[in-house]
Amino acid sequence: MNFKKASIAILFFVLVMTLTVFSLKKITQNYQVIKIEEPSNAPVAINSIVSNKVKNYLKNKNIETNLPPEQLQELYWVERIKEGGLILLFRHSERAKWNDSVEGFDTYELKNKLDARNFSWKKATCLTEKGIEESKLVSESFKHAKIKIGKVISSPSCRARETALYAFGKIDEIYTGLLHYSAFHHLDKEKISIQLRKSILAEQISKGTNLILSAHNKVISHEGFIDTMLVDEGLNETGFYIIEKTNNQLVVPFKFKKIKNFIVLLYRHDFEKIIK
Numbered sequence: 001m002n003f004k005k006a007s008i009a010i011l012f013f014v015l016v017m018t019l020t021v022f023s024l025k026k027i028t029q030n031y032q033v034i035k036i037e038e039p040s041n042a043p044v045a046i047n048s049i050v051s052n053k054v055k056n057y058l059k060n061k062n063i064e065t066n067l068p069p070e071q072l073q074e075l076y077w078v079e080r081i082k083e084g085g086l087i088l089l090f091r092h093s094e095r096a097k098w099n100d101s102v103e104g105f106d107t108y109e110l111k112n113k114l115d116a117r118n119f120s121w122k123k124a125t126c127l128t129e130k131g132i133e134e135s136k137l138v139s140e141s142f143k144h145a146k147i148k149i150g151k152v153i154s155s156p157s158c159r160a161r162e163t164a165l166y167a168f169g170k171i172d173e174i175y176t177g178l179l180h181y182s183a184f185h186h187l188d189k190e191k192i193s194i195q196l197r198k199s200i201l202a203e204q205i206s207k208g209t210n211l212i213l214s215a216h217n218k219v220i221s222h223e224g225f226i227d228t229m230l231v232d233e234g235l236n237e238t239g240f241y242i243i244e245k246t247n248n249q250l251v252v253p254f255k256f257k258k259i260k261n262f263i264v265l266l267y268r269h270d271f272e273k274i275i276k
Contacts, residue, residue, distance in 0.1 A: 050069045050072045050073065054072060054073065054076045055072065057076060057079070058072065058075060058076060058079070061079060063075055063079070073254065074256075074261065074262075074265060075265065077242055077253075077254045077256075078262065078265045078266070080242075081147060081210060081242070082145060082146070082147055083208070084147075084148055084150075084205070084206075084207065084208040084209045084210050085205055085207070085208070085209075085210070086205075086210050086211070086242055086243065086244060087200065087203075087205070087210070087211045087213065087242070087243035087244070087245065087250075088210050088211070088212055088213065088240050088241070088242060088243070089213040089215055089219065089220065089240055089241040089243055090163065090167070090212065090213065090214050090215065090238065090239075090240040091215065091216060091217045091235040091236070091237055091238065091239050091240065092127070092131070092155075092157070092159040092160045092162075092163040092214065092215070092216060092237065092238070093127050093130075093131035093132070093134040093135045093138075093159070093162075093163045093166075093167075093237055093238045094127065094128045094130045094131035094134060094237045094238070095123075095124075095125065095126065095127060095128060095131060095159045095237070096123040096124070096128055098123065098124040101124060102124055102125065103180075103182050103183040105121055105124040105125050106125055106157050106179060106180075106183040107183045107184070109125055109156070109157065109158065110156050110157075110176065110179060110183070113156075115158065116158040117158055117162075122158070125157050125158040125159055126158040126159055126162060127158075127159050127162045127163065127166075131159065131162075131163070131237065131238075132162065132166055134237075134238050134259065135162070135163045135165075135166035135167040135238070136166050136167070137259075137263065138166075138167040138168075138238065138259065138263070139166060139167050139168065139169065141262075141263045141266050141267075142167075142168075142266075144266060144267065145266040147210065147266075148208050148209040148210065149168050149209060149210060149212055150205060150206040150209030150210060150211055150212075151172045151173070151203065151205075151206075151211050151212070152164050152168045152170050152171055152172050152212040152214065153171075153172060153173045153174070153175050153178065153203075153211070153212065153213050153214070154171045154173075154174050154175075154178065154213075154214040154215070155174070155175070155178035155179045155180075155214060155215045155216060155219070156174050156176060156178075156179055157179055157216070160178065160179075160214045160215055160216065161174070161214070163214045163238070164212070164214035167214075168212055168214070171214075175196065175199060175213075176192065177192045177193065177195055177196030177199070177219075177222070178196070178213060178214070178215040178216070178219055179215075179216065179219075180215075180216035180217065180218035180219055181193070181218055181219070181221060181222050181223075182218055189222070189223070190223065190224070192222070193222035193223050193224050193225050194224060196219075196222060196225055197222075197224060197225050197250065200213075200225075200243075200245075200250065201245065201248060201250065205245070217234065217235050220233055220241055220252065221233060225250070226243070226250050226251070226252055227249040227250050227251060228249065228250075228251040228252065229252050230251065230252060230253045230254070231252060231253070231254060231255045234257065235255065235257055236257055236258045236259070238258075238259040239255065239256055239257045239258055239259055240255065240256055240259070240262075241254075241255045242254045242255060242256075
């Protein structure tokens with residue numbers, strides 16, 4: 001009797017296990033096993049992100065290329081700016097944050113051809129003391145790096161004009177279209193954007209120099225102004241976009257969102273022990 005019970009129990013166990021295995025196979029038929037790879041090392045990332053053109057350019061200038069991709073890109077564009085032939089679109093330096101009314105004062109200043117610095121509302125559209133000093137720092141840094149400036153074109157806004165004067169020492173022309181598009185009437189935006197594009201394409205950049213546009217954060221967003229944006233939109237105050245004019249098109253391949261990221265790369269230092 002015990003033998004019979006034991007045999008039945010064994011058969012029942014085998015049946016249960018067989019059914020269980022069969023069920024598991026059916027359940028897993030619709031799933032794919034994915035092998036998780038370990039993340040690649042930094043050199044592979046550099047090869048995939050930074051083009052050979054960039055690395056070869058830096059090597060030809062005896063510049064170390066065993067650096068993170070973003071640093072190599074920055075070094076490349078610093079050197080390209082030193083060579084000239086580019087359009088640099090600056091966002092003005094710091095202004096007071098009259099954000100609820102600044103567009104109103106901008107359009108009022110433009111329409112009446114005023115210099116806001118001479119009016120009680122100057123803080124709305126002109127530079128702060130910090131903004132003035134930041135612009136002066138740009139001037140000194142460009143001089144130190146021997147970066148040559150060609151034509152300087154400014155927005156009509158007080159803060160853009162002051163940035164141009166403090167940073168680059170002059171204003172050759174003022175373009176209405178370099179005012180940020182949010183200060184224009186809805187029905188005027190398209191025609192102004194079209195004319196801005198035509199005007200920039202018509203500008204000739206003197207050999208070895210850079211064309212400077214002293215403008216605003218939202219100018220780059222003028223519909224139809226830029227053909228190709230290879231970076232996301234948005235600058236901190238005094239930051240700038242790099243624009244290349246190629247085959248009658250305007251391309252933005254890089255930007256220095258913060259001016260400090262550019263300025264620190266214009267200076268080299270050695271370790272020094274200073275004894276007072």
